[in-house]
Amino acid sequence: MDRIDRKLLKLMQEDASRTNADLATEVGLSPSSCLRRIRRLRSAGIIDRVVAVLNPAKAGRGVKAIITVELERHGEQYVRRFLDMVAAEAAVTQAYSVSGATDALLMLRLKDMDELDALTERLFGEGSNVARYYTSFVIRTGKETTAIPL
Amino acid sequence: MDRIDRKLLKLMQEDASRTNADLATEVGLSPSSCLRRIRRLRSAGIIDRVVAVLNPAKAGRGVKAIITVELERHGEQYVRRFLDMVAAEAAVTQAYSVSGATDALLMLRLKDMDELDALTERLFGEGSNVARYYTSFVIRTGKETTAIPL
DNA sequence: CTTGAAAAAAAGTGCCC
DNA sequence: GGGCACTTTTTTTCAAG
Numbered sequence: 409m410d411r412i413d414r415k416l417l418k419l420m421q422e423d424a425s426r427t428n429a430d431l432a433t434e435v436g437l438s439p440s441s442c443l444r445r446i447r448r449l450r451s452a453g454i455i456d457r458v459v460a461v462l463n464p465a466k467a468g469r470g471v472k473a474i475i476t477v478e479l480e481r482h483g484e485q486y487v488r489r490f491l492d493m494v495a496a497e498a499a500v501t502q503a504y505s506v507s508g509a510t511d512a513l514l515m516l517r518l519k520d521m522d523e524l525d526a527l528t529e530r531l532f533g534e535g536s537n538v539a540r541y542y543t544s545f546v547i548r549t550g551k552e553t554t555a556i557p558l
Numbered sequence: 559m560d561r562i563d564r565k566l567l568k569l570m571q572e573d574a575s576r577t578n579a580d581l582a583t584e585v586g587l588s589p590s591s592c593l594r595r596i597r598r599l600r601s602a603g604i605i606d607r608v609v610a611v612l613n614p615a616k617a618g619r620g621v622k623a624i625i626t627v628e629l630e631r632h633g634e635q636y637v638r639r640f641l642d643m644v645a646a647e648a649a650v651t652q653a654y655s656v657s658g659a660t661d662a663l664l665m666l667r668l669k670d671m672d673e674l675d676a677l678t679e680r681l682f683g684e685g686s687n688v689a690r691y692y693t694s695f696v697i698r699t700g701k702e703t704t705a706i707p708l
Numbered sequence: 709c710t711t712g713a714a715a716a717a718a719a720g721t722g723c724c725c
Numbered sequence: 726g727g728g729c730a731c732t733t734t735t736t737t738t739c740a741a742g
Contacts, residue, residue, distance in 0.1 A: 417617070420610035424574070427734060438712045443736075456613045460570035462706050463606045467567070469706045474656060474663060491700025498707035506624060508694035513624060517706050544658035550641025554704055556612050556619045556667050557648035577719060588727045593720070 409454075412437065414558045416445060417454070421555040424458045461554065464517060471518040472546035476510040477532075480539045487511060490537060499527055510542075559604075562587065564708045566595060567604070571705035574608045611704065614667060621668040622696035626660040627682070630689045637661060640687060649677055660692075 415435050419426065426434075432442035449455045464470060479486060487505045494503045494514055502515035518524050524543070532538040565585050569576065582592035599605045614620060629636060637655045644653045644664055652665035668674050674693070682688040 417610070417612060421612065422609065423607060424610040425608040428736095429734065439735080440713080440737085441711055444710085452616070453613050454616045456611045457573060458575040458608065458610050459572065459704055460567070460574040460608050461606045461704050462567060462571065463603050464706055466602070466604045467706050467708060472654070474654070487698065488700075491698060495701035500701055501704070501706070502702050503700035504622070504624070504696040505698040505700065506694040506696055508692065510694075512700075513694075542658065544656040544660075544663075546654040546656055548637065548641060548655040550638075550653035550655065550662075551645035551650055552652050554609055554611050554651070556614055556617050556651070558617060579719065589720080590722085590728075591726050594726085 413445060413449060416442070417449065417558055418555075420446075420455065420458075469517040469519055471516075471520065471524070472549070473516040473518060473524060474544050474546065475514040475516065475528075476542045477512040477514065477538055478509075478540040479511045480537045482511060486537055494531055497527060497531065499523060563595060563599060566592070567599065567708055568705075570596075570605065570608075619667040619669055621666075621670065621674070622699070623666040623668060623674060624694050624696065625664040625666065625678075626692045627662040627664065627688055628659075628690040629661045630687045632661060636687055644681055647677060647681065649673060 412435050416431060419431055419434060428443050428446065429439045431446070432439045435442060437445070446455070464472070477490070479490060490512060491503050491505060494500050494512075499516050499518055500514055501517050502513075504513050505511060506513050516524070516527070518527075528541070528543070532541055562585050566581060569581055569584060578593050578596065579589045581596070582589045585592060587595070596605075614622070627640070629640060640662060641653050641655060644650050644662075649666050649668055650664055651667050652663075654663050655661060656663050666674070666677070668677075678691070678693070682691050
């Protein structure tokens with residue numbers, strides 16, 4: 409991981425649809441050397457995957473909600489079970505167990521409020537090990553990037 | 559946006575490095591028709607961009623932190639100013655103003671604790687309009703996807 | 709062991725139907 | 726939407742630093 413690798417990763421985190429030849433010019437390498445590096449970064453797992461990022465509003469998923477969850481039983485296996493359960497929901501884009509006052513935090517992409525209602529009923533209803541949950545909605549998005557600083 | 563578009567988007571949200579010919583076969587279209595659709599989805603802005611997603615741990619950013627923020631002055635222009643300020647930080651990957659008990663939520667990607675210390679001092683120190691903030695750390699990641707359900 | 713030039717293979721592109 | 730000729734890009738090969 410030298411300066412050129414970092415530059416490559418930075419560029420590809422912004423736009424991975426650029427051609428290899430293009431990237432090569434940008435980092436001052438020949439196309440073949442550049443490709444070798446990209447492949448190495450990929451097989452080393454530093455580049456996890458290349459994906460298309462959609463515009464949520466245009467894809468009909470304009471509502472972003474954040475739910476913080478307090479579990480009834482906090483043990484590790486219960487937390488894990490909870491995360492597995494919520495991960496199975498397509499509307500859940502991020503699910504974390506966290507330190508602090510609450511046990512978990514979920515990030516949701518919803519079509520409308522009805523979807524949220526159905527989802528909370530399904531996930532946090534009877535016999536779900538959820539003691540309490542707090543829902544907030546995203547009003548304004550100041551930043552939303554997949555890029556990691558290098 | 560018909561069934562084929564949705565299928566294409568679904569595939570590209572998982573792996574956008576697949577070739578057009580490959581995607582065409584998958585959705586049962588000729589390469590030229592498929593490419594036309596992809597271009598249309600792109601120029602319509604439904605596909606916002608194509609990016610490389612890195613493995614945070616392997617890229618040296620293993621610490622994920624979530625900060626909820628309560629502002630001193632809650633007016634819209636103050637919230638906006640706050641979001642603009644935090645968005646400028648490379649370690650901040652997501653920044654939202656939210657409904658509910660707190661005003662904003664930040665998602666951070668950090669190298670270590672020292673970086674967090676420096677960042678909170680810089681963002682929430684003297685004269686920052688931040689009344690209170692609560693930091694939690696991600697213990698386990700149950701799910702983390704950029705894919706939006708269709 | 710890494711680089712770069714050039715050939716070969718594959719993919720993308722645009723025009724026509 | 727599909728077919729086909731044309732262009733561009735990717736990928737392999739191989740010689741050189």
